[in-house]
Amino acid sequence: MDSLSPVLAGFDVVLEPVNLLYCLIGVVIGMLIGVLPGLGPAATIAILLPLTFTLEPVTAIIMLAGIFYGAQYGGTITSVLLRLPGEASSVVTVFDGYALTRQGRAGTALGIAAIGSFVGGTVSIVVLSIVAPIVAGFALDFGPPEYTALALLGILLVATVGNGGRIKAVVAACLGLLLATVGRDGFVSAERFTFESLSLADGLDFVPLAMGLFGLAEILYALEERHRAVHAPAKVTNVWPSRADLRQAGGAIGRGSIIGFVLGVLPGGGAVLASLTAYAIEKRRSRTPERFGQGAVEGVAAPETANNAAATSSFIPLLTLGIPANATMAVIFGALLIQGVTPGPQLVTEHPELFWGVINSMYLGNVLLLIMSIPLVGVFVRILRVRPAILAPITVLITLVGAYTVNNSTFDIALVIAFGVLGYLMKKLGFDPGPLVLAFVLGSLLESSLRRSLLLFDGDPTGFFTRGISGTLLACFLAVALLPAARSVLGGRRRPATTPTIKEPV
Amino acid sequence: MTVVVGFLPTAEGEAAFTAALDEAARRGEPLVLVNSPRAGAVVSADLASPEAAAALADRASEAGVRLALRQEPHTGDIADELLRVAEQENASVIVIGLRRRSPVGKLFLGSNAQRVLLAADRPVLAVKPA
Amino acid sequence: MSSDPAGRVPAAGSVTNVVTALVLVGLGAAAFAGSLALGVGSAARPGPGTWPMLVSGVLTGLGLVLLALARRTTDAERFHRSGLLVLGAVASMIVFVALIGTIGFEIPSAVLAFVWLRFLGGEGWRLSVVISLGTVAAFYLIFVGALSVPIPHLF
Numbered sequence: 001m002d003s004l005s006p007v008l009a010g011f012d013v014v015l016e017p018v019n020l021l022y023c024l025i026g027v028v029i030g031m032l033i034g035v036l037p038g039l040g041p042a043a044t045i046a047i048l049l050p051l052t053f054t055l056e057p058v059t060a061i062i063m064l065a066g067i068f069y070g071a072q073y074g075g076t077i078t079s080v081l082l083r084l085p086g087e088a089s090s091v092v093t094v095f096d097g098y099a100l101t102r103q104g105r106a107g108t109a110l111g112i113a114a115i116g117s118f119v120g121g122t123v124s125i126v127v128l129s130i131v132a133p134i135v136a137g138f139a140l141d142f143g144p145p146e147y148t149a150l151a152l153l154g155i156l157l158v159a160t161v162g163n164g165g166r167i168k169a170v171v172a173a174c175l176g177l178l179l180a181t182v183g184r185d186g187f188v189s190a191e192r193f194t195f196e197s198l199s200l201a202d203g204l205d206f207v208p209l210a211m212g213l214f215g216l217a218e219i220l221y222a223l224e225e226r227h228r229a230v231h232a233p234a235k236v237t238n239v240w241p242s243r244a245d246l247r248q249a250g251g252a253i254g255r256g257s258i259i260g261f262v263l264g265v266l267p268g269g270g271a272v273l274a275s276l277t278a279y280a281i282e283k284r285r286s287r288t289p290e291r292f293g294q295g296a297v298e299g300v301a302a303p304e305t306a307n308n309a310a311a312t313s314s315f316i317p318l319l320t321l322g323i324p325a326n327a328t329m330a331v332i333f334g335a336l337l338i339q340g341v342t343p344g345p346q347l348v349t350e351h352p353e354l355f356w357g358v359i360n361s362m363y364l365g366n367v368l369l370l371i372m373s374i375p376l377v378g379v380f381v382r383i384l385r386v387r388p389a390i391l392a393p394i395t396v397l398i399t400l401v402g403a404y405t406v407n408n409s410t411f412d413i414a415l416v417i418a419f420g421v422l423g424y425l426m427k428k429l430g431f432d433p434g435p436l437v438l439a440f441v442l443g444s445l446l447e448s449s450l451r452r453s454l455l456l457f458d459g460d461p462t463g464f465f466t467r468g469i470s471g472t473l474l475a476c477f478l479a480v481a482l483l484p485a486a487r488s489v490l491g492g493r494r495r496p497a498t499t500p501t502i503k504e505p506v
Numbered sequence: 507m508t509v510v511v512g513f514l515p516t517a518e519g520e521a522a523f524t525a526a527l528d529e530a531a532r533r534g535e536p537l538v539l540v541n542s543p544r545a546g547a548v549v550s551a552d553l554a555s556p557e558a559a560a561a562l563a564d565r566a567s568e569a570g571v572r573l574a575l576r577q578e579p580h581t582g583d584i585a586d587e588l589l590r591v592a593e594q595e596n597a598s599v600i601v602i603g604l605r606r607r608s609p610v611g612k613l614f615l616g617s618n619a620q621r622v623l624l625a626a627d628r629p630v631l632a633v634k635p636a
Numbered sequence: 637m638s639s640d641p642a643g644r645v646p647a648a649g650s651v652t653n654v655v656t657a658l659v660l661v662g663l664g665a666a667a668f669a670g671s672l673a674l675g676v677g678s679a680a681r682p683g684p685g686t687w688p689m690l691v692s693g694v695l696t697g698l699g700l701v702l703l704a705l706a707r708r709t710t711d712a713e714r715f716h717r718s719g720l721l722v723l724g725a726v727a728s729m730i731v732f733v734a735l736i737g738t739i740g741f742e743i744p745s746a747v748l749a750f751v752w753l754r755f756l757g758g759e760g761w762r763l764s765v766v767i768s769l770g771t772v773a774a775f776y777l778i779f780v781g782a783l784s785v786p787i788p789h790l791f
Contacts, residue, residue, distance in 0.1 A: 178692060193688075220726070224722065230549070230579045233549050387757070392752055393753055394771055397748065397771060401741065401785075410733055410736060413733045429648070429713070430709070430713075459680025
C-alpha cells in the first residue's frame with residue numbers, strides 16, 4: 001500500500017545525523033529534568049524555545065518530544081530510590097518502587113520500570129502510526145463549527161482534569177483567551193487592547209509568554225524554601241529483574257500500555273491520570289491486592305508503562321487535529337508555529353516528513369532511553385547532589401539571555417520577567433498556568449472559528465447542533481461543564497473519600 | 507556537659523568519631539554526633555545512611571557511651587551549625603576531623619575546620635585519619 | 637515538579653482570596669467595557685469586541701463566584717517572609733534588563749548570579765564569586781564565541 005512509503009521516509013529523516021544527535025540530546029535532557037525536582041518538561045521546553053529557532057522544524061520537534069517522554073523515565077528514578085517522585089506521573093510508582101528498594105531490589109524496580117516504559121512507549125507509537133492518519137483524514141472534513149467545538153472542549157477538559165481547582169483553571173483559561181485578543185483583529189483590522197503601544201500592536205509573542213509563565217515562574221516558585229528532606233545517596237545493587245518478575249509484570253505492562261494510550265489522547269488526561277488509573281486497575285483485578293504497596297512488581301510496571309504510553313499518545317490530538325492535549329503540547333504547538341508549521345489535519349499531507357519524522361524518532365528515543373536509563377542511574381543520583389540554589393541562577397540567565405535572542409530586543413526579556421511574575425502569583429494563589437498557555441495558543445483559532453461559524457449560521461448559535469460532529473462535541477462540552485454543578489445540586493453534601501485521590505477515567 | 511563531634515561519612519569523620527568516643531568515655535559524658543547535610547539538594551553525600559548511623563550507635567553502646575544523633579539539614583555554614591549545637595548542648599569539647607586542603611582549594615572553598623577553630627569559645631580537638 | 641507533603645505552605649487567609657477575586661472581577665469588568673468600546677456588532681455580524689466581551693463576561697462571572705467562595709478557598713498559599721526572596725529575585729532581574737542594553741550582559745549577569753547565589757541561595761562568598769564568574773565566562777564562550785548570538789556585550 002502506498003501509505004507505507006511516507007512512514008519509511010520518516011525513518012530516513014530520523015537517521016540523519018543531526019536528528020539523531022538532537023534526539024539523544026532531547027532524551028538526556030528529559031531524563032535529567034525528570035530526575036531533578038523543580039523544572040518540569042513544560043518549563044524546560046519553554047526555556048529551550050529560542051534554541052529551536054536555529055533548527056529545522058523536524059529536528060526541533062524531535063528534541064522537544066524527546067524531552068517530554070524522557071522526563072517520564074527520569075521521574076521514576078527518584079521515586080524508586082528516594083521515595084521522592086521526580087514527576088507527578090511517578091507518584092504512584094513510589095508505593096511499590098520504594099518498597100522494593102528497601103528489600104534490596106532497587107535494580108528490579110528500575111529494570112521493570114525501564115522495560116515497561118519502553119514497551120508502553122513503543123506500543124503507543126505503533127498504534128499512533130495507525131490511528132493518526134485515519135483521524136487526520138477524518139478531520140479534513142472539519143469546518144469552523146467543528147473547530148470551535150473541539151477547541152472549546154479541549155480547553156475545558158484541560159481546565160477540568162488538570163491541577164488545581166476547576167473554577168480557577170477556567171479563570172486561567174479565560175485570561176489566556178483575553179491575552180490572545182491583544183493586537184490586531186484578523187477580521188476587521190481593529191487594534192485591540194494595545195494601549196497605544198507599538199510593541200503590542202502585533203500581539204503578544206508566544207515565546208516570552210511561555211518562557212515566563214512556565215520557566216521563570218517555576219524558578220521563582222521554587223525559591224521559597226519548601227523544606228525538602230535530604231537523603232543519603234542510595235546504592236543500586238542488583239541490576240536486572242528476574243524472568244519470574246518479568247512474567248509477573250507482563251500482564252500489567254500490557255494493560256498499562258492500553259490504558260496509557262487511551263488516557264493520553266484525552267485532552268487533560270495525560271500521563272498523571274494514566275499512571276493513577278493503571279495502578280488502581282491493576283490492584284483491583286489482582287487476586288492478591290494486599291501485595292500492592294509492599295513491593296509488587298505490577299505496582300511499578302503498571303504506572304510506568306501507562307505514563308510513557310500516555311506521554312506518547314498525547315501527541316495525537318496535536319499532530320492530527322492541531323489541538324494540544326496538555327500544557328506541554330501547547331508549548332510544542334507554539335514551537336511549531338514559530339517554525340512556520342501550522343498544526344492541523346493537513347500536517348500529515350503537507351509536511352509528511354515532519355509528521356513521520358517526529359513519530360519515528362520516538363522509537364529511537366525509547367530505545368536510547370532503555371539503554372541509558374539503567375547504567376546512568378548512578379550518574380543521576382550524583383546529579384541530585386547539586387544544590388538547586390546553584391542551578392537556579394544559571395537557569396535564569398539561560399532564560400533571560402534566550403529571551404533576548406528571540407527578536408534581539410530587551411523588551412522580550414522584560415516580557416518574560418512580567419509573565420514570570422504573573423505565573424508565580426498564579427501558582428501561589430492556586431491557578432494553574434497550564435490552561436492559560438493552552439487557551440492563549442488556541443485563542444485565535446477558537447475566535448476565528450467561532451466568528452466564521454456565526455457568519456455561516458447567520459448568527460444562530462443553534463446551528464452548531466445541526467451538524468453531527470460539532471453537535472456531539474458541544475454536547476460533551478456542556479456535559480463536562482455542567483456536571484459538577486449538577487452533582488452539587490442533586491447530590492447534596494457528600495463525605496470526602498478517605499482513599500488517596502485515585503481518579504477513575506471519565 | 508557533652509562531647510560534640512562533627513561527622514561525615516569519610517575517613518576524617520571516622521577518625522573524629524573514634525577520637526570523640528574515647529573522649530566521651532574518658533570524661534564520662536554523653537556524645538552528640540552532628541551529621542548535618544546542607545539543606546536544598548535532594549541527595550547529599552554528607553548524610554550518613556541509616557545503616558551507617560546504626561553502626562555508629564552500635565559502636566557507641568559497645569564503648570558504654572550514650573549517643574545522640576543530630577541529622578537535621580542546615581542552611582549557611584556547617585561551622586556555624588556545629589558551633590550552634592555545641593552552644594545548645596553545652597559541649598565541653600568539640601571534635602572535628604581535619605582534611606588535607608591544598609592552598610588553592612582553601613582559597614576557593616575555604617576551610618571549615620579553620621572556621622571552627624577560630625570561632626569556637628570552647629576547646630576543640632582536631633584529629634587526622636591514621 | 638515534586639510534591640513534598642512535609643513542606644506544605646499554610647493556606648492563604650480569606651483576605652488574600654477576596655483580593656484575588658476582586659482583582660479578577662475588576663479585570664473582567666474592564667475588559668468587558670473595553671470590548672463594548674471596540675464594537676460588539678451582532679450575532680450575525682460579530683465585531684472585534686464580540687469575542688472579548690464573551691470571554692470577559694465569563695471571567696467576571698467566575699470572579700464573582702470566587703468572591704463568594706473566598707472564605708472556603710484553601711488552595712492558595714500564604715505569602716510569608718520567604719516571599720521576600722522572590723521580590724529580591726525579581727528586582728535583580730529588573731536591574732539586569734535595565735542595564736543589559738547599555739553595559740552589555742557580562743556585568744549584569746555576574747551580579748545577578750552573585751545575588752542569587754549569595755543572598756537567595758545562602759551559598760558562601762567564595763563559592764558565589766567563583767560560580768558567578770565561571771557562568772559569565774561560559775556564557776561568553778558559548779553565546780558570543782561559539783554561537784555568535786548578537787547579545788550586547790562589553791568585552
